[in-house]
Amino acid sequence: MELTKTAQFTDEDILIARYAKALGHPARIAILRVLLERKACICGDIVDELPLSQSTVSQHLKELKEVGLIQGDIDGKKVCYCINEQVWKQAQETLGELFKRYTSCDNNCC
Amino acid sequence: MELTKTAQFTDEDILIARYAKALGHPARIAILRVLLERKACICGDIVDELPLSQSTVSQHLKELKEVGLIQGDIDGKKVCYCINEQVWKQAQETLGELFKRYTSCDNNCC
DNA sequence: TTTTATGATCGTAAAATTACGATTTATTGA
DNA sequence: TCAATAAATCGTAATTTTACGATCATAAAA
Numbered sequence: 001m002e003l004t005k006t007a008q009f010t011d012e013d014i015l016i017a018r019y020a021k022a023l024g025h026p027a028r029i030a031i032l033r034v035l036l037e038r039k040a041c042i043c044g045d046i047v048d049e050l051p052l053s054q055s056t057v058s059q060h061l062k063e064l065k066e067v068g069l070i071q072g073d074i075d076g077k078k079v080c081y082c083i084n085e086q087v088w089k090q091a092q093e094t095l096g097e098l099f100k101r102y103t104s105c106d107n108n109c110c
Numbered sequence: 111m112e113l114t115k116t117a118q119f120t121d122e123d124i125l126i127a128r129y130a131k132a133l134g135h136p137a138r139i140a141i142l143r144v145l146l147e148r149k150a151c152i153c154g155d156i157v158d159e160l161p162l163s164q165s166t167v168s169q170h171l172k173e174l175k176e177v178g179l180i181q182g183d184i185d186g187k188k189v190c191y192c193i194n195e196q197v198w199k200q201a202q203e204t205l206g207e208l209f210k211r212y213t214s215c216d217n218n219c220c
Numbered sequence: 221t222t223t224t225a226t227g228a229t230c231g232t233a234a235a236a237t238t239a240c241g242a243t244t245t246a247t248t249g250a
Numbered sequence: 251t252c253a254a255t256a257a258a259t260c261g262t263a264a265t266t267t268t269a270c271g272a273t274c275a276t277a278a279a280a
Contacts, residue, residue, distance in 0.1 A: 008161055009136035009137070009139075009140055009161075010140075013136045013139040013140050013143065014136045016133065016136075016139050017133065017134055017135050017136045017138070017139050020130045020131070020132075020133035020134040020139075021130070021131070021133075021134030021135070022130075022134075023126065023127065023130035023131075023134075023205075023208075024127055024130040024131030024132075024133075024134040025127050025131070025267090025268085026119035026120075026123045026124045026126075026127045027119070027268090028127070029119075029123040029126050029127050029130075029208070030119055030120075030123050032208070033123065033208075033211075036208075036211045036212055044226065044227065047227090051118055051119070052268095052269075052270090053269070053270055053271080054226090054227070054228095054270095055227090055228080055229080055230095055269080055270065055271075055272090056268070056269050056270065057227095058227065058228060058229080059228095059229095059267095059268080059269080060268090061227095061228095062228085062229095063267095074227095074276090074277095076226095076277065076278070077224095077225060077226050077227085077276075077277050077278055078225090078226060078227080078277095079226075079227065079228090083212060085212070085214050088209070088212055089212075091209070092206075092209035092212075095133075095205060095209075096202075096206065096209075098133075098139070098142070098143075098146075099198070099201070099202040099205075099206075101143075101146045102146055102193060102195070102198055102199075102202075104195050135237090135238085137238090154256060154257065157256095157257090162238095162239075162240090163239070163240055163241080164240095164256090164257070164258095165239080165240065165241075165242090165257090165258080165259080165260095166238070166239050166240065167257095168257065168258060168259085169237095169238080169239080169258095169259095170238090171257095171258095172258085172259095173237095182257095184246090184247095184257095186247065186248070186256095187246075187247050187248055187254095187255060187256050187257085188247095188255090188256060188257080189256075189257060189258090
């Protein structure tokens with residue numbers, strides 16, 4: 001007999017997955033690291049730091065922007081990217097919550 | 111003039127991205143949550159908890175197993191999954207490190 | 221105004237993900 | 251041995267991701 005599968009995914013799980021997915025590519029981690037290192041926001045020299053073409057980097061930036069982890073302000077001809085503090089902390093918090101849920105178990109099964 | 115793009119991605123960035131990617135789907139978050147809630151390891155009743163077919167769940171389990179976040183022990187006819195403490199903590203640590211790197215900046219640009 | 225530089229977007233190809241039903245493998249119980 | 255159950259794997263379709271060159275839009279500089 002099969003129980004009905006009622007459960008859809010919860011909003012929180014969807015959110016966590018969204019953040020995680022955005023972090024799920026080395027290029028995007030590298031971009032964030034550039035933004036973290038130079039406190040002052042940066043523009044397209046991100047492109048010079050990465051082993052990828054301008055258009056590809058732009059795409060990755062877009063994805064990070066879409067989840068809100070970064071934001072970009074137009075500054076004349078250039079665009080200045082930086083980490084969005086609020087979203088960054090929310091992601092940190094949400095993911096951290098998940099990880100913290102683990103309490104090592106003494107049972108032998110695994 | 112173009113600077114040569116020397117930089118490949120670092121091992122650490124690749125590792126972080128790997129963990130994040132594994133967490134980048136609501137189904138896998140849901141699976142982990144099941145494993146976290148019932149301290150005792152669980153088998154295929156995970157399938158009953160998720161709104162997905164058996165084969166799809168099995169695929170997600172495989173991905174989590176491949177990054178090492180979970181492990182599965184065969185127990186007779188059934189298979190018992192649980193979180194791999196070491197890898198779990200390593201992922202927590204590595205991702206946590208990245209998030210901690212942020213120090214709010216006072217500059218106005220963003 | 222015309223050129224130049226920056227960066228987004230478009231079009232597209234290749235690869236990876238996601239999902240499912242069907243099949244296979246292995247083990248327990250009749 | 252034979253049927254039943256649990257879970258992995260296979261085959262496959264649809265979608266998404268990743269990457270790039272080319273083009274477009276905008277602003278600064280000439």
